[in-house]
Amino acid sequence: MQVSRSDRWLQIARRFLPTGTVCESTRLSTGGFSGAEVVEVRTNDGRYALRGVPVQSAQPAAILQRHEWLRFLAEQGLPVAVPLRDALSGNTLIAFDNSVWQMEPWLPGTSVGGNELTPAQLTSMLHTLARLHLCSADFRPAAADSAFCSRRGVSPAIVERRARIRDWTTERLVLAADALAHAPAEFRVVASQILAGYFLRSIVIDEELRQLESVTFPLAPCWRDLWKSHVLFTGDQVTGLIDPHAAQVDNVATDLSRLLGSLFGDDFAKWKSALDLYEELRPLSLEEHRLLRVLDRSGVLLSGMTWLTRWREGTIPAEQMKDVVERLEVFAGRLSAI
Template structure:
């Protein structure tokens, strides 16, 4: 959207809320990334808020509304590190405009700065905050039309393990050859070098990881609402304290092992001491079973394996535009390094 049109749409969206939320200023925070979501920072008489525009082909509105109910329930449980969306004048937490859904949520203070300012105290605080998130979310009882996404189960197979097994098998030799040809035809040489190495590492490691996933697919875990994409950039700090856990859009029922793996891997990579510090901090709030501990490692390995191929698919095979090449290349290089440490 052009700036004038963009501001006009934002004013229309926020006019659906009470006057205290009408903005004096709206500043874009990001361009639409691969997720398609866009965010603006709105200054109002009630304080600072985030205006989130969901992509036109994004999440089902029922799932978003169920997620909003979960967040409000967690706030009612005195978990303060989240941003439950504000209710509009119509009584809903979603506003529809120009073929998009929109929501207004409190702006969370702090910065996602662990990588530039790491410390053991921050790592421990992040994992205690994640455990507290899980503890609060586990008490949520979704309405019937939201159970498919947010129900808890005492003993069930992990959806994530099954999905990852299918994704590994999907990358068969024919598709890997197609990916390599797409990479070789790309005009970004630095990307091509890393991408071809990622494909080679996948071929080497995938059979072992597939065997591990196949065995784990028969295990039963406690399932509950989990973030499923909680990583470095979603944990905000002021000093050594966590002040926010943002962007829960991928939330769905899963074993907590998936969240732990995603977050700790993004913080410390292959630093075993960091992993022990993180797991100790998490278990000071919520204990893990033996199977959950093992699943953390499997989610980490399979996540690293598949994330490299996701970048290859997005950039080379689908031709998605990359606004920040340096950042994308750094993430791909980190993935490659971890794969090489896994034996690739």
């Protein structure tokens, strides 16, 4: 007898829950860039997020190191979800049906857009992020060779983004432009704007990145994909930081550039107000301020190109196309202002 997908999810979820727990599940997303499958699990005691990643793309050692970091942050009072342990093995990651799975409590709250943020919410957000960075700098993993060890060095984001720019060869750009002739009209228009902006600005931004490639910064575990939808509020207080699956060691500027760019775009007066709040707890050096700006500009340059790649690979579900186009329109607008 074939097991239904829902029964399969519940079978996995029960590995992390007390014996006899009654639960039900709903799939939230599947596929995407990482191939992850995310399922909401509901029980009488609360809600949980169950996440599975295909074995071929999973990096179990790195995931377990991230779990160790999240436990440390939670112990310091940060509003993060700590993965549950499998009742049988005690592990926070289990292999099942060609995927590796983890489950964590569902954090309370809702996200808030930049224009809707109250002064108290903005303060809570920037102070929470500063506390996270200060705690992360003190994090000492059990393994001395852990990828989550703090150190001083070149920002990995700089190296990674220069490599991504190199990967967009002239031939690849021409092929992308030709392929857009077959794209849906609404996607084709904005994607063409993104491509044109990349042609005009990639050399300048690559040079900005190159100038920082020899500068060393304090590096510690960072969220790296912390944008406005990943910060949850209950009232004026941050009650959840979610989706830490891109976390790795880098400079704090990676989180600040991602978050403030998603909230405020090119409104740099609001950037300054937010950074002033952050620096009440964690001052930034002049070089970190410079890095923050370059990471924002290079993020704008490359984010739209990432969506072009996803479209060509067929990994954008049809039901998400409207949201993708809206996001690309934001990137195109910011790119034109660089």
